Amino acid sequence: MNKAEKKFRCYSLLTIFVLLTVLLAVINGVNFTMASSDADEITQMLAERQGTFEKGDALSGNTGFQQKGAFGMGPMGPDSPELNKSLRYFTVAFTGKENNAETVAFHISAVTESEAVSWAESLLGKKTGWTKYTYRYRVYKRNGATYVTVIDQGRELLPSYRILIISAVGEIIVLAASWLLLFSIGRKIYSPLEEADRKQKNFIKNANKEFRVPLTVISGNTELAERKYGPDDQTRSTRRQLAKMNELVEKLGKIGVFEEDGLQQEKVPVSEYLSAALDDAAERFSSQGLELHTDIDGDVTVSADPDSINKMIVELIDNAVKFALHKVSFTLKNENGYVVLETSNDAALPDGPADQIFDRFTTLENSDGTGLGLSYVKDTVKALRGRISANVANGIFTLRIFM
């Protein structure tokens, strides 16, 4: 499974997860809000009746109560006459300066009256809310006394809890099914892309081989022609073009090299290779008027193909020499078990991520590059299962490699 395919699956699954979670959160949120609203309607009704339905005007369809809960529904359905019979609740009234407690109504079996009083006491000073998970309370004042009404909503909340559990289990099932589906879809999408990439690499590789001998023959025949007729503008031009073609062939030859078997793996002294390459390039930097800063830890090594590391370093230096305006820096460090190689330079580039420069045949505008140098760097890092990134901030181009 390649990286792009993995990314596709992860992002798709994340999207499904977020959408499902939001949807289910809304459904469960509305459900719970409705349950709270229903409970508040009832405690409000009780508050208006001083904490009880037992004072001669039992609730019925023609009592004048037109309670409207969430979505216009009454808490037991539209104005249920059975409401007062089905409620499990108690009301405690606190009167006088000593807060003497009196149980005004007690229609509940899970607690004793004395427990109800101490429970109500603990709610004094509050207004309304949930207590002990499934009990809704309201604290209110009537005729100089403070009333605390607590109703059990356990039975009414049960459907909400069931929906919550069902939706959570459903979400897990949907995510698992999506993962399997994405696996199959991902293969279908990425197999042709991988095949196209493989074909492209094969074509480049074969074309590269096919170019090599003709270029050698043209070069040889140019010398033979010069020997016979003397050098002229045409032969000189042919040589210049040959030099360009030879350079391109050299770069094309690097494509797909990491997919071949038997690449050498050994402990590569990256510090040595980088220091040596930078020392060699010192003259190029100074002739371009570039100021070079280096910060290279000694003895930084990585297990890799040494030639690839060396070529990668050469490409990074070439890139810096080509695009830097005034300053270039190279740092190499061991950080948390990773080798971190960073190069930065000032460059006439817009701010933002610049990862597209690693794409094969992608070149900057007005650049005479081949678009193969940094693509090779990326392939090298990929072969080492490392990470590479590039960005431009405040006119400074920074390329960072973790391996």
Add this chain to the structure above:
Amino acid sequence: MRMLFASSDRDLLECFGKLFEPDGWETVTVFDGTQVISSLAKEKYDIVILDRNIPRIEYKEVLTRIKKKNIPVIVLIYESVTPKILNEELLPTSFLPFPFDPGKIRAVIDNVMKKAMSVDTVKAAGAEIDVSAFRLKNGPAVTAEETDVFISVTEGKPLLAEEKVYISSLNAKLAGSGAKTRIKYISKKGFAAVAGNE
């Protein structure tokens, strides 16, 4: 001086068959492996240039036959020189990647011939290369270019960028020879041959 140039590409043979005449070379061109073997059996050659994609007989078989006659052989390859190719068991005297210009192959031929006729050995930090045999003492074969790199680091000469590819293969061969010598970069001084524990 006689050269055997073997490749399946007729244009290459025609061109390079003529190119080395002014340098004093008599070039015989052949276009497959059987012709290489029959030519070697019939006549004496001072050097063989062998296209790695030689048809009819496998490249390794042809190379083995050439090496048995102790003739220096330059193998033309279709990729860059890599540590992998340099660590092959059956090693020619030199690898030369296509494309190359006449100047490049001429320089490689001169270098190989000069070394083949040398009586020198190069020693550094306990390791020794027999130059004309293209071999490390008590160790594996080395190419002309690996020998050049060893000479350069021994004499403290800076290495060219393209020569660095030979360091890791040379280090592997040095380790294989039991010489406890390795080529190491010393900051601001360049590459040098040092004893293994330095």
